[in-house]
Structure formats: C-alpha cells, structure tokens
Amino acid sequence: MTFATVSPAPLADLDTASLREAHSAFARAYDELKGAGLKLDLTRGKPSAEQLDLSNDLLHLPDGRFRDAAGTDLRNYGGATGLPELRSIFADALRVPVDQLLALGNSSLTLMHDTIAFALLHGVPGGELPWASQSVSFLAPVPGYDRHFTIVERFGIRLIPVPMDENGPDIAAVASLLETDDSIRGMFCVPVYSNPTGAIYSEEVVRALVSLPAAPDFRLIWDNAYAVHHLTDERPQPIDVLALAAEAGNPDRPLVFASTSKVTYPGSGVSFFGASPANVEWMLHHLSAQSIGPDKINQLRHAELLKDADGLAAHMEKHRAIMAPKFAAVDSVFRDRLAPWGAGSWALPSGGYFVSLDIADGAAKRAVQLAKEAGIAVTPAGATFPYGDDPRDANIRIAPTFPPLAELATALDGLCTAILLASAETLLADRD
C-alpha cells in the first residue's frame, strides 16, 4: 500500500490540506481493504491450534493410571485440596507454598467469580459482615481485563478506575482512594504481564499494595494468569506476594489465582488458588458446600504431561517459540504503518497475551468499527475499561496469538488502515 501524495508525518502536525490529502489516501486504501473480503479475528487471548498441539498428550493420558503417589484412587469423590503432585509443579512459579495452594476446577475465572460470590454472601476473614449487606467498591487498574470487570459489574459492585504505568497501578492514586473511600473491598491485579499492557508490577508497588492502610476485609484479587508466559529471556523475578503481605501484617490481603488455560487447553485445564492459611480454610469451608472435589483425573493428566517445574518451563518455551514471532509481527506492522504517521503508541510486552495500543483520542471506537466492517474483528474499544467506558476512547487491545502468522500480518495491516482512516477523520472533525 502506498501513499504517494503525502509524505508520512505525525497526522496531528499536518496542516489541514495535507491532512485531507492523507485522509483521502487512507480512505482509498480502506476501500481496497473492504473489497478484499477478509474474515479475521484478533479479539480474544486464545492459544492457536499450533499451541494447543503442544498438549495433545492430554488426549490419551493418564494412559490407564488412576492413583496418586500416595496410592489414592483418584476416580472417586474427594480430594478437596487437589492433587499434591500437580500443586508441587506450580508452587514455585506461583510462589505459594504447596500447603497453601489448592488445585481446583477448570477455570480461574470461575474461582474468582465464586470467591467474590462467597464474600458477598458470607464475608471474608477479618470482615464483620457479608459484602452483600454493605455498599462495596473495587479498584480496577486501567486498562484492564474485561472479564474481571464483568464479574463485579454483574454483582453491582462499583468499579473505580486507577491508572496503570509500567510498574503497575499508580500507588498514589490507590493510597488516596483507600484513604477516602471506605467502601473499597477489593482490587484486581494482574501482577505479571498485565492484561493488556504487559506491565510487570515492581516489588515496590507490590509492597505498597500489601501495606497501605485498608479495610480488614480488603482483598487483592491477584490474578497471576501469565506467571510463566514469557516471550523473551528477560524473566521477572517472581514476587512472593503472600510473604510480603504477611511481613506487612496483612497476611490475608492477597488471594492468588492462576490456571493452566494458556499452558495446556483453555476449558480443559486446572485452576489454582493460593492464600494465607486463614483464607485457604475459608475457601475450603465454602467449597465443601459447593463440591465433593475437583476433577483429580484431569489433574493427574496434567501432572503426567508437565512432570515437574522444569517440564513446565520447557513446555512454556515451546509456546514462546510459536508466540514470539506473532508479537514481533505486531511491533513490525505498527512500526511500518502507524509510527510514520504518529498514529499509535504501544509497548512490546515481554510476556502475556496482549499488546495495548493507544491511538488518537476519540478514534478507537471508530477504528474498531471500520476494522469490523472490513472483516477484521478486534476487541471492542472501551472493553479494557470498567463499564466499557474508555474516557479518552483511545485504547485498543490486540490479541495476536490465535491466527496463524500470515493471517495475523494481513489482519494487523488492515487494522492499521482502519486506524489511520479513523485517526484522520477524528483529527479533521476536531478542526471543523
């Protein structure tokens, strides 16, 4: 695609005539794109078929075996805490002692949902009342994860956005909110390779989060979804949030969640819950009314596939080999297509599943709409903010893992065409 008439320059710096010219060129490129009849999907953080293939031994494991190391028949009821062998494999990566780490059902989203439902109906250790009997708010670092927001929005919990930077949530903002608003009972945190910015919480930020004065039943929903999902050799030192919280005198504040959804198969994996002894006891008490034990055969299947912590790390390297070129493609296409026009800012993450792209204020919804009309599905603009409301209408979440590399490049190129057109439109409208 060429734009012969205008030399690329930051769109905002162009004089109106040049901006009009650029707009016309983008509009022609967009018409061409629409004519191509694409049907491509960048919406969700889903592993590709090639990644799923890495775990295909799950399709015949445990190969007739059904006992754990202690000799227990895993085919029957029971085993509320989950298979010890599998908990051991993940304990180190999640920095949760095996005794305080439960291996449970197929989804950490379900666990987070149910944890908040238990808190609403029963309260949590340290709290005097069930949350449902009070006015409850949560802090939501933004941009963030739409499925987190959905859980609490559905429960009628008020979400208060807190800005993210490259070291995690803005601690001054968190401190001031905690000080002035006594309805705050929870906060969503994706501490490693945050969804969608890829930010890694610094130790300083984590120490602040576990130390700041807050209600005794305030909980950090510590969604460590991407703890082992590295894309480079730079590995963040895992932070032991439970130890730091205990040190700060708030042992019950963090609730750690994780799963194998993006290690093995989404939907057919295993979730984990790690917390202080008091929180683990609380969780087991409420689980005892809800379940007679998790799918321990599936846990055995996973323990046999991954073998040990080294096996887990080796398995994740195979994911990286498939994923890293896709993230590189995002960076490359954005550099080629957006950077010359000053039409986007993004940071290539060193792990996780997303790239967070900021474009011209007021252009994101329009860009996503244009992409959609050209057959390229992107996460709805605004989804990374509570109530779907991005006050700047600037953030777009890119999920590059699912399509094969060739399709991904086509989709990204088309998305850039839509973004350029939307940006030029928005800037022109501002000048009217």
Place this chain on the structure above:
Amino acid sequence: MTFATVSPAPLADLDTASLREAHSAFARAYDELKGAGLKLDLTRGKPSAEQLDLSNDLLHLPDGRFRDAAGTDLRNYGGATGLPELRSIFADALRVPVDQLLALGNSSLTLMHDTIAFALLHGVPGGELPWASQSVSFLAPVPGYDRHFTIVERFGIRLIPVPMDENGPDIAAVASLLETDDSIRGMFCVPVYSNPTGAIYSEEVVRALVSLPAAPDFRLIWDNAYAVHHLTDERPQPIDVLALAAEAGNPDRPLVFASTSKVTYPGSGVSFFGASPANVEWMLHHLSAQSIGPDKINQLRHAELLKDADGLAAHMEKHRAIMAPKFAAVDSVFRDRLAPWGAGSWALPSGGYFVSLDIADGAAKRAVQLAKEAGIAVTPAGATFPYGDDPRDANIRIAPTFPPLAELATALDGLCTAILLASAETLLADRD
C-alpha cells in the same frame, strides 16, 4: 452369633426381664464385635472400585481426537452450552429436549449450589427481587440428602421438613405450607430413587408439585441424580416434569439437575442442567460471567465412552450387576438380624444408592455411635434431616455400594449388633 437364652421376639413386646436378658446377650455380641478391630465404611454413596473400572476407557479417551461432529476444536475456550453429542445421549433419559439441556462442569452439586447463589444475588425469572434481599425458605422432603441441606443452611435459607411417603413428598403438607408461608422459594426433589428412601415420585405427585399455587419465583430443585440407576427390571416411566409444568402454566418452576458422577467417575464426570427456555437463558447469562466454557474434552471423552442412549443403558446394566447383590445383602442381613427382634423397618429400593432404615425411636444416634466405636462408619444419625435433627432419632442411611461384598456383609452384621444393643438400651431406659 447366637442368643441362646432369649428367643427372638419384637423387643418392644418383651417383658422387662427378658429385655434385660436380650440386652446382656447383645452387649456380649457387641464386645466380641469391638474385639474384631474392624475398619469398614458405609457412610457415603460412592461407587466401588469395580464399578469405576467400568469406565476405565476414560483413562485414554478421546485417543487423540478433539473435534465435535461439527468440526469445532474442543481444546479451546467457548462452547457454553456443552457438547451437543453428549447432551443428546442424556436428553431422553432426563426427558429434557436437547436444546434445553446444558452439559456443564464436573458436579451437579456445584450447579445446584451456584443456581441458588445466582438466585440469592440476582433473583430468578418471574421474581421481582434477589432472594438475598428477602426472607427465604425451602421445603425439604425428609428423610433427604444432607448435601442439599448443607447448601441452603450455609446460605441462611430456612429449611422446612415435609414428610416423604412411597410416592414422594406429602402433597397435602406441601400445599398447606405453600398456602400459609409466602417465604417459600424452593424445594429439593430427588424424583427417582429418592435419597435415601428410594421412593419414586408418582405422576400425580409431580403434577401437584408443578401445579400448586406458589410464588412466581418458586423453584423445584429437581435433582434427577438416579434417573438411570436401576437395580431391578421394574423401570419407572420417566416423567417429563418440564412438559407437565408448562401444561400447568408454570413452565419456569422446575430446574432439572443430573450428572454422570455415578455413571462414570465421581469428580471427573459431567453435570447437566435442564429447564424452560427462560431459565436456560437466565443460567447462560450468569454462567457467562463465571466461565468461558466447560471442559468439552471431558464431554467428548464421555460421549465416546457411552456412545448413545443405548450405550448408556447398557453401561448402567453393568453397574446394576455389581450393585444389586449388595442391596440384596442389606435386605438379607436385616431380615436375619433385625426382623426377628422387630428392630428395624426398611424398604429395598429398586434403584439409587441407599437403603433408609428406621429403628426404635431415640436409638439411631446411639446405634451409629456404637457402630463407630466398633470400627464401622455409618452416615451420622440425623444427617437425613435439616440441621441434622431427626425429631424421632430413628433414621439411619445405609450406603452399601462402596465396600466389596464380603466386607459389606461383615459391616452390616456389625451394624445390626450395634442397633440391637442400642435398641435394647433405649427400651430399657424408657421403662426405668
């Protein structure tokens, strides 16, 4: 074991001297039993290892396959309604149209728990308010299932006992309670081979339950746990509770639950939810915040194991072949040991997992305690009543499926010794 000195006769009819003599004989037998150092378990309705072996193909299925009939890759996120092929296999047995039958997680107990949690937090179709904002009661047919009671007891829902007879709950009692108590929002029902009496709800009873005037958000928690768990050739005609409810103008009243826990593996199976279109939509809406889809690979595994409705029926016949002799042993030991002393009444069920035994009023707790001290674990007396409170202290639930047949006979014989001693003690105390 012999009781040379007293001829067996109903204990209650013996004169006090003879009762004392019987008591001494029972006490000697009990001392002998304690000396034997048994360690046997009749507590829970668990399949035996031999039954679990019937499903061992699950330990290598789906043998590398991962697509449904429509070609969808089941390894990834999605598929909220569950695998159509598996839903088809169970639709007929459960009398729920495939479109209204969801295949979900590993436990119907979890589904029932979550359904009630959703109702508490959000309300149900037809209701104006979430249940948590009202005073809510449930009807509990007794004797009934302790895990049902636990769910609602934990939620602070009041349980109102309703007596069961051989055709289901006492409809006159249900009608009168519904008429006079407007806090009633739910009722637990195990319509086929009820836990623990084995009663099968008659069509007349079902018609009454779906027709009686009640609150618009009144729900029947229709736990069809034993729909295909027959022990004889006498098969109850499956009752289409959804159709009868629709016919009665109350289509949203029944919520049907079932699972493969006692078809394949407890804990590693699949649960089902069937209801009116409005209720299914309601459930899917709330599930959409909780989950990105069930374990569809495990559903495929189950579909491949069971194949079709005939395959399911054939599989259940193999369970019957293992289980029926154990139920016959219960009947035989009780006839030999309890009947001559008039010390127990029970009905041999034609399906399900339990035998409900009534002994002398006031003797059940003591009998279970004596059995426990002799190394025979039995479900705590009272467990079949809300709050663990059997007002007559007479009911004991026998779960004969788990131990091998030889152990079962030993355990039952020991239990009878404990029951006879407890009964004689109780009767003697009454005469003091």
